Amino acid sequence: xxxxxxxxxxxxxxxxxxxxxxxxxxxxxxxxxxxxxxxxxxxxxxxxxxxxxxxxxxxxxxxxxxxxxxxxxxxxxxxxxxxxxxxxxxxxxxxxxxxxxxxxxxxxxxxxxxxxxxxxxxxxxxxxxxxxxxxxxxxxxxxxxxxxxxxxxxxxxxxxxxxxxxxxxxxxxxxxxxxxxxxxxxxxxxxxxxxxxxxxxxxxxxxxxxxxxxxxxxxxxxxxxxxxxxxxxxxxxxxxxxxxxxxxxxxxxxxxxxxxxxxxxxxxxxxxxxxxxxxxxxxxxxxxxxxxxxxxxxxxxxxxxxxxxxxxxxxxxxxxxxxxxxxxxxxxxxxxxxxxxxxxxxxxxxxxxxxxxxxxxxxxxxxxxxxxxxxxxxxxxxxxxxxxxxxxxxxxxxxxxxxxxxx
Numbered sequence: 001x002x003x004x005x006x007x008x009x010x011x012x013x014x015x016x017x018x019x020x021x022x023x024x025x026x027x028x029x030x031x032x033x034x035x036x037x038x039x040x041x042x043x044x045x046x047x048x049x050x051x052x053x054x055x056x057x058x059x060x061x062x063x064x065x066x067x068x069x070x071x072x073x074x075x076x077x078x079x080x081x082x083x084x085x086x087x088x089x090x091x092x093x094x095x096x097x098x099x100x101x102x103x104x105x106x107x108x109x110x111x112x113x114x115x116x117x118x119x120x121x122x123x124x125x126x127x128x129x130x131x132x133x134x135x136x137x138x139x140x141x142x143x144x145x146x147x148x149x150x151x152x153x154x155x156x157x158x159x160x161x162x163x164x165x166x167x168x169x170x171x172x173x174x175x176x177x178x179x180x181x182x183x184x185x186x187x188x189x190x191x192x193x194x195x196x197x198x199x200x201x202x203x204x205x206x207x208x209x210x211x212x213x214x215x216x217x218x219x220x221x222x223x224x225x226x227x228x229x230x231x232x233x234x235x236x237x238x239x240x241x242x243x244x245x246x247x248x249x250x251x252x253x254x255x256x257x258x259x260x261x262x263x264x265x266x267x268x269x270x271x272x273x274x275x276x277x278x279x280x281x282x283x284x285x286x287x288x289x290x291x292x293x294x295x296x297x298x299x300x301x302x303x304x305x306x307x308x309x310x311x312x313x314x315x316x317x318x319x320x321x322x323x324x325x326x327x328x329x330x331x332x333x334x335x336x337x338x339x340x341x342x343x344x345x346x347x348x349x350x351x352x353x354x355x356x357x358x359x360x361x362x363x364x365x366x367x368x369x370x371x372x373x374x375x376x377x378x379x380x381x382x383x384x385x386x387x388x389x390x391x392x393x394x395x396x397x398x399x400x401x402x403x404x405x406x407x
């Protein structure tokens with residue numbers, strides 16, 4: 001019986017090909033849009049977090065218990081005194097790719113004509129953590145560990161100040177004694193990390209020079225730790241817990257961004273639901289129109305002995321056909337769109353810098369494949385399509401044969 005119902009369902013669908021194709025297209029476009037949108041949002045979140053880990057936070061950081069990164073304090077009580085020993089101990093742990101001390105200070109870079117407030121970072125120039133910066137140098141050279149007067153700045157910052165490699169600039173900070181201190185430094189090189197906010201707001205110098213400049217006496221703001229695998233974060237963090245320090249994971253270090261994105265995801269879930277409901281209304285309308293056009297035919301079938309449940313099954317088969325074909329085409333469209341955005345991306349240019357220094361958006365944002373999410377959206381679309389067929393199917397099943405024959 002099911003095979004005969006399938007033949008009837010197939011024939012009825014293609015009786016009005018234009019409406020059937022438009023309904024399938026609505027399912028396909030709706031699902032394709034949802035897949036692309038969800039893949040893009042996942043890509044934005046993952047890329048921003050990974051960029052921040054790669055360039056700024058690492059997977060773990062060890063700081064003094066009293067240190068607050070927002071203040072970038074240089075007071076000795078807020079800094080780590082035995083930073084080299086802690087970094088060496090961390091580097092010896094399994095799964096740790098790099099561990100490097102860093103000294104942060106808020107400062108001002110100035111030329112004859114302009115000045116910009118930014119973050120000055122004293123770095124271990126030999127650490128593997130800074131390999132991405134080393135590889136992104138586009139002019140001049142990377143810093144040497146014993147360089148006492150050189151700095152490395154972003155190409156975007158250099159362009160905004162109208163300076164280049166070899167130019168002298170003034171750096172001003174408030175040192176550990178609370179006194180303003182100024183020094184003249186030479187630009188050794190320019191880097192292009194692809195993260196506008198980082199390239200515009202960061203000056204790098206060897207940590208030994210930064211410690212001397214800030215009168216930090218060999219102390220560091222933090223120990224940045226990069227792991228071979230992000231999954232090892234909690235186990236390595238547990239091994240590094242010591243009294244008087246705080247060990248922060250990448251989740252803690254990116255907490256504000258992650259919480260903001262999670263709150264924003266509620267909006268996208270609502271948008272997903274709206275798109276699916278629109279598709280459901282289209283399918284329900286298609287099937288109801290099909291029922292109204294075939295009332296006399298269904299009356300004849302009922303008069304010949306076809307049960308109401310068979311009419312219900314026939315309408316559900318029509319909905320399943322619309323849903324399966326639409327979902328299949330939608331998956332192809334959506335995955336194609338995600339593939340394009342994954343490998344090519346969308347160039348947003350200076351908009352990335354407007355997100356602020358805490359959000360490491362690159363100039364080109366890419367999508368990401370999220371198989372579980374895509375499968376869930378596809379299944380939800382198919383389920384909603386089938387549910388939207390219940391009322392037309394119920395209506396057809398409860399038609400009285402005599403009334404149906406009268407039209």
